[in-house]
Amino acid sequence: MTDEQLHHILYSFRFQKSEITFLRHNENRTYKVSDADGSSYVLRIHQPFKESMTGLQHTYEGLMGELLMLESLAKESSLLVQSPLRNRDGELITVIEHEGQRLNCSVLTWLEGRDLQKEDVQKPELVRLLGSQVAKLHEFYRQYRNFALRIDPSKGLRIM
Template sequence: MQNEQLQEILNEYGIREPEITFIRHNENRTYKVEDHDGSTYLLRIHQPVKDGMAGQQHTYDGLLGELQMLEHLSGRDQLLVQRPLRNREGKLITIIEHEGKRWNSSMLTWLEGRDLQKDDLSDPVMVEKLGASISELHQFYGQYVQEGLDKRPSQGIAYNQYMIGVIKQGLTKELFTFSDVSVIEETISLVNARLKDRRNEEAWGLIHGDLSLGNIIRTRDGELSFIDFGFFGPGYYYTDVAMGVMMVPSELRDLFLKGYYGNDHAGQDELVLLEGFMLLAIIGYYVFQMENESVHAWMRERMPKLCADYCKPYLSGERIFYSV
């Protein structure tokens, strides 16, 4: 996308003669915008690099739900997040035309810092802080009420079932074997059965839905900030907790649980479900990347290990919480 087109968008926010730096094109096109007054912003063109990556989060109503949530969350002192900007018409979304199509775009304030790194999580203090930060996010979600959240991606039992169908597509692409696909289907079905067997109303709410090292910023003063809420929406809190757990070294995972739950053990039933959601998070990555041929070789190589080392032990009743 040419700078002239980007400048047309920035004009809607009263930004003149900025320095624009392309960041990447994955789920969205993203640019760093440095204004002449010293302010810095993130410009997002909500056009995924692959058509198969498009989802509810790219629609106008879906994106609006994310931005409205961020506007509310950015007003809280407990968590530092990017604040969305409103254009000169007072709207959170600016519609543009590019390559003969209409796309949604949005502007966020810039967060100074760097991606969270594995070495950061060798520090017990940082591990407990990560758990506590996710807990704080969920506390906010527990009282957040907004219309239109049904337009956001939802990660529940129905989505888990949908993932089975996508994984089966890997057979026609010759990515996976029948036996491994069968193991994945059995694993997802077991997690769904356990969710149906238990009362999980308190575990269901709004979630970030895509926590990873790259979606957490460590600020200069050592605080943690969540970014990229593209998969924000209804889901089980276990999803975020499981994704957080997998970032943390095995020997410090009890500290993570202490940060999140307030104690160092979630209870046996909770751990079993968390293990299942750890596997769902990994399977979810395969599902999201199914149309991305650049990672097909990796998927083809790693799927047998996922099934043999983690899914099969989980299905047989072994504990995998400290090994995934």
């Protein structure tokens, strides 16, 4: 994907001048976006590297469910999570045409950190912290089920 195409996608999310760094292409194409004000974000183009990696998470409905959940989790819990941005039209997903395919694109806030390592589970303080975070996540989901995403083919997406 060219820089021009990436900037076009980012423009739909209100980014004017930003630095784009390719991160990887596995389940999605992912890029780190550094804005002029020093904030960072992640741009995800929901196109897996291999066709066999395609799943519900690449469909508009599946992705919408994920983004609505993350948006709610960011607003309604004390957990520090990536939060989705809405585009100029107020939508969480920007759909583009690329090489004859319709691709869903999303932007999330950037969180500094690293993947959990095998040796991390040998540190009791980290295990306690992880357990505490998982408990908060479960607490959120007990309440979130009341606002589950409903997909009705005749009416589209609705929050219930």
